[in-house]
């Protein structure tokens with residue numbers, strides 16, 4: 001069946017099929033148990049005509065609530081519905097029932113509507129890009145980025161792509177054997193063993209969120225994970241919207257020097273404050289860090305579409321890609337979103353789609369709201385993500401960084417007894433350099449806490465002696 005193309009007032013065409021919609025509505029009107037066939041490929045979104053979408057919603061609600069719906073039971077509702085009244089009221093429902101397609105054709109008719117909806121989405125994205133081009137305010141790169149972002153959304157929303165049991169089992173088998181034989185599978189080790197023991201590494205196609213309040217060590221953790229993956233031969237793209245690439249390289253140099261024994265804080269490195277011995281170590285650190293297969297996408301990539309385009313381009317340049325790091329989600333932009341909540345939701349969906357499209361794990365850093373600090377126990381919890389749109393749902397794993405030391409430092413008793421001061425000093429001693437990486441969600445495994453050491457001044461993370 002060809003789509004019916006209706007000219008709208010601006011003489012532009014938008015792909016849709018009124019006849020197809022009527023046939024599908026007729027089918028579920030006669031038998032509401034068919035609703036799931038429509039629901040699984042988009043439900044109301046399949047319908048171009050808003051009146052049709054409303055009729056679908058009504059029947060789907062009845063089906064969900066176990067209430068019978070039919071032309072007869074819907075009569076009063078249809079006669080009151082302004083849009084349906086314009087089409088003839090309840091007699092329009094009778095006509096719809098007459099258009100019902102054969103049961104054997106319902107699946108392919110629904111697929112046809114899904115395809116038409118995908119074309120509609122593409123049409124709207126292109127129209128939007130044309131409008132932006134003719135207005136001449138945005139740059140070519142911004143418009144291309146937005147167009148690409150819309151296409152990513154469409155690809156993520158065109159329903160599940162079938163994957164055979166053969167293919168799923170083969171991939172699962174490869175992963176199991178790689179893990180069993182201690183080989184690197186297609187997962188990416190974080191190189192922080194306490195985390196890898198909990199997660200088994202980061203898996204392609206997954207969105208891994210790394211959240212925390214400022215100064216908790218998120219960036220330090222992400223830089224360490226990226227460098228460890230790179231040292232294990234993985235190709236990494238680091239999109240830092242907060243820091244420039246030189247600042248990250250500086251942190252890595254400091255980390256390398258601390259690892260080899262001649263520690264210089266990255267703040268001092270930047271200020272040129274180090275002795276002659278450190279200068280030699282700096283030379284070796286420069287050589288080592290420069291070789292790491294890490295590419296940066298700087299601040300200009302804050303639009304989700306630009307990020308996708310950048311990641312694809314870098315993948316081609318590097319001859320592959322194994323890990324994408326985004327620091328951090330709240331600095332990203334989405335052209336379609338109207339407010340902050342919508343932006344995070346769009347960005348979250350786009351990052352998840354990106355992980356699937358590029359078939360890499362996406363490690364996304366996320367700031368948490370001040371609400372954490374109102375509690376006695378300031379360890380972040382899953383519900384701290386709640387106001388961050390869709391993040392909580394989209395993430396396959398959620399990790400939080402927490403450093404007790406940071407809060408304790410600020411609780412030093414100004415006045416008080418020696419005993420109070422001693423108590424505080426004792427707590428500080430125990431908290432010194434401790435970093436908790438809390439695995440608060442993992443779709444495929446347990447939750448738990450990886451206890452490691454972290455010296456933020458050197459961007460260094462190390463593990464407790466076993």
Ligand SMILES: Nc1ncnc2c1ncn2[C@@H]1O[C@H](COP(=O)(O)OP(=O)(O)OP(=O)(O)O)[C@@H](O)[C@H]1O
Pocket residue numbers: 212213214215216217218219220221265266267401456457458
């Ligand atoms: N020489 C130093 N001495 C003490 N603290 C330092 C030193 N250098 C950096 N820091 C602190 O270490 C923290 C850096 O941690 P990191 O950037 O990894 O945290 P984050 O969770 O990503 O925080 P943010 O969201 O603020 O970027 C900052 O609070 C910084 O002030």
